[in-house]
Amino acid sequence: MLEAFDFQEMISAFIVLFAVIDIIGSIPIIINLRQKGRDANATKATLYSAILLIGFFYAGDLMLRLFRVDIESFAVAGAVIIFLMALEMILDIEIFKNTGPIKEATLVPLVFPLLAGAGSFTTLLSLRAEYSSVNIMTALILNMIWVYVVLKMTVKIENFLGKGGIYVIRKFFGIILLAISVKLFMANITTLITNFQQGNL
Numbered sequence: 001m002l003e004a005f006d007f008q009e010m011i012s013a014f015i016v017l018f019a020v021i022d023i024i025g026s027i028p029i030i031i032n033l034r035q036k037g038r039d040a041n042a043t044k045a046t047l048y049s050a051i052l053l054i055g056f057f058y059a060g061d062l063m064l065r066l067f068r069v070d071i072e073s074f075a076v077a078g079a080v081i082i083f084l085m086a087l088e089m090i091l092d093i094e095i096f097k098n099t100g101p102i103k104e105a106t107l108v109p110l111v112f113p114l115l116a117g118a119g120s121f122t123t124l125l126s127l128r129a130e131y132s133s134v135n136i137m138t139a140l141i142l143n144m145i146w147v148y149v150v151l152k153m154t155v156k157i158e159n160f161l162g163k164g165g166i167y168v169i170r171k172f173f174g175i176i177l178l179a180i181s182v183k184l185f186m187a188n189i190t191t192l193i194t195n196f197q198q199g200n201l
Contacts, residue, residue, distance in 0.1 A: 042151035078126030089174025
C-alpha cells in the first residue's frame, strides 16, 4: 500500500533536516576551506550526500533489525544526538569533533560530517518514527536542492547575510532543534515505557 503524501508532515521533516544539515551555518567553514585552497565541488558534494543519506535511510532500518533495535529506541538515541547538536548551535561549543585522517574538502569535512554526518543519519531514522517515508524523502530531496544552491552561491550568500545574519540563523535553528529533540524524546520514550509495561503484565 502506497503511503499518502502529507504536505504538513513534509514541511515539518524539511525544517528538521534543514536545521540539522545547517548548510547556512556551514558557510564560514566552506569559505575558510576555500581560502586554504581546499575548494569543494558543489555537484559532487550534493550527490554524495544524497546517496549516503538515502542509502542510510533504507539500509539503516535493516541494520536496526539485524541488531534487534526497534525504531523507537533509535529515535530516543537520535533525540539525544539532536539535543547535543542544538546545544552546539546555541552555546557555541564543539561537542562533535572531526579528527579523521581524510583531508579532501569535498568528502571531508563537507559531505561527512557537515552534510551527511551522525546527526543527519540519526535524524532520518528518528523521523521514521513520526512521519511517512514519502514525506521524509521529499523533504530530504528539497534540502539537497537547497544545499546545492547554497554551495554554488556561498560567497554571495555570506555577503548578503553577513556574519551577524549567519550567527542569528544558527541560534534560531538551534532553539528549533532543541524543541524538536524534546518532542521526539518524549513521544518515543512514552511508547517504549508502554510497550515495556505491556510486555511485563
